[in-house]
Amino acid sequence: MTLEGLEHIGIAVSDLEEALAFYEEAFGLKAESIVALEERNVRVAFLPLGNTKIELLEPIGEGALSRFLERRGEGLHHIALGVSDIHGSLERMKEMGIRLVDEVPRPGAEGGLVAFLHPQSTRSVLVELCEETSL
Ligand code: CO
Numbered sequence: 001m002t003l004e005g006l007e008h009i010g011i012a013v014s015d016l017e018e019a020l021a022f023y024e025e026a027f028g029l030k031a032e033s034i035v036a037l038e039e040r041n042v043r044v045a046f047l048p049l050g051n052t053k054i055e056l057l058e059p060i061g062e063g064a065l066s067r068f069l070e071r072r073g074e075g076l077h078h079i080a081l082g083v084s085d086i087h088g089s090l091e092r093m094k095e096m097g098i099r100l101v102d103e104v105p106r107p108g109a110e111g112g113l114v115a116f117l118h119p120q121s122t123r124s125v126l127v128e129l130c131e132e133t134s135l
Helices: 016-027 064-072 086-095
Strands: 003-012 033-037 042-049 052-059 075-083 113-117 127-131
Touching (some): 003 064, 003 127, 052 064, 086 127
Parallel strands (some): 075 127
Antiparallel strands (some): 003 075, 033 042
């Protein structure tokens, strides 16, 4: 498994527009895309930052993210690591006994494939693996 870099850092927010206004005003960062993931009940915005990005995630209904916000409030939600071979990486994680949230990669908000590792196995940090796939 080869890590290609820190793909993005995910931050849970309760109001995406307010958060976007803050990031623009405070840091001059602007969203390159805003996507609604209906099946996960989240809306996400990606803000490019150097060779990585900040992903702001807002719940648009009941789900894992709304529960996270109820329990812990706004804040750091996950880190996303870029990998070259997500299927091989997941196999390796499984062999190591790492608990997976996604046994099978799923389409990511920006295209490509993503899979989450369970924080129980990763020192309490939700880790997303991302593979950019060319169409
Ligand atoms: Co993410």
